[in-house]
Amino acid sequence: MSRSGWLPNQHGAWAMLAVPFAAGTFLGHPRWAHLPLLGAWLLGYLAAYHAQQWLRLNRIARNPKAPRRHVRPALCFAAGSAACGIPxxxxHPWLLLAAACAAPFIAVNTLYAYRNRERxxxxxxxxxxxxxxxxxxxxxxxxxxxxxxxxPALACLLYFGGTVPYVKTMIRERDSRAYYRSSVAYHAVAVAPAACLSPWLAIPFALYLLRAAALPGRGLTVGVVGAVEVLGSLMLLGTVLAAF
Incomplete structure (x- = not known):
């Protein structure tokens, strides 16, 4: 959490939230309606995060004040998300169907938070x-x-799906050879389907494979790991916009 206690310090999540949205916006025709939708999307993520933390801490925390600090942010972010999203x-009523399609995945995240297995x-x-x-x-x-x-959505899925095991090899599972081998294997396999989506995607995905193979075990700080992922996300965004 940030010093204010309102913003999570999950830096990689912001790229995952922003890059596909930006790609979809600029692959189509940017409209003013994208701004409130983006607000609803980001504020909804923050509301869900705090609600899940409240649920998790209610189950495991001995200090009753621990879960309470998530109540106000959850309510404020939920209200902000609703204010942006409802208009x-x-x-565009079909957005309600899109939200319903996302609900099962949010339910999975909520269940893992309740079980204290968010990682x-x-x-x-x-x-x-x-x-x-x-x-x-x-x-x-x-x-x-x-x-x-x-x-382009599948290209994003291939990339961000790969960041999940890769980041673990850099931080929490840095000593796990099984995670390292799995991450490298995933990135090696991902190059071919990415190239099938667009030959231009073979270039960034080859670089993603290189970083998955070369960077773990080098003792990079969390800040450097985050910076590398920002560059990787921007590379994906630029390639997707150019290729499609």
């Missing part, structure tokens, strides 16, 4: 799916066709 949902690999992968699907939502809001967004 755009009124004019689980499967929990991270469950969070990636709705984030990447926001590319389709933003694209459709801008007048684009669903079908044209499938390939």
């Amino acid at each position: 755009v949902a009124v004019t 689980s690999l499967l929990n991270g992968l469950a969070a990636v799916v709705p984030a990447c699907a926001m590319l389709l939502v933003a694209l459709r809001l801008g007048g684009g066709a669903w079908g044209t967004g499938v390939a």
Whole structure:
């Protein structure tokens, strides 16, 4: 958490939330409606985070004050998300269906939070799916066709799905050879489907494979790891916008 206690320090999550949304927005036609949708999306994430932390701490914390500090942020962010989202949902009712499709994945994240297993690999992968699907939502809001967004959304899914095991090899599972081998194997396999989506994607995905193989075990700080991932995310965004 930040010093204010309102913003989570999950830096990688922000790229995952922003890049697919930005890709969908600019692959279509940017509209003013994208701004309240983005607000609803980001504030909704923050509301869900604090609600899940409240649920988790209510189960495991001995100090009753620990879960209470998440109540006010959860309510404020939820209100802000609703204020941004309801007007755009009124004019675009299909957004409610999109929200319903995301609900099962949010339920999985909530269950893992309740069990105090938020760092689980499967929990991270469950969070990636709705984030990447926001590319389709933003694209459709801008007048684009669903079908044209499938390939770039899959490219985002391939990349952000790979960041889950890779980041673990850099921080929490830095000493696990099994995680390292699995991460490298995933990135090696991902190059081929990425190239099938677009030959241009072979370039960044080859670089993602290189970083997955070369960087673990070098003692990089969390800040450097985050900076590398920001660059990787921007590389993905630029390639997706150029290729599609």
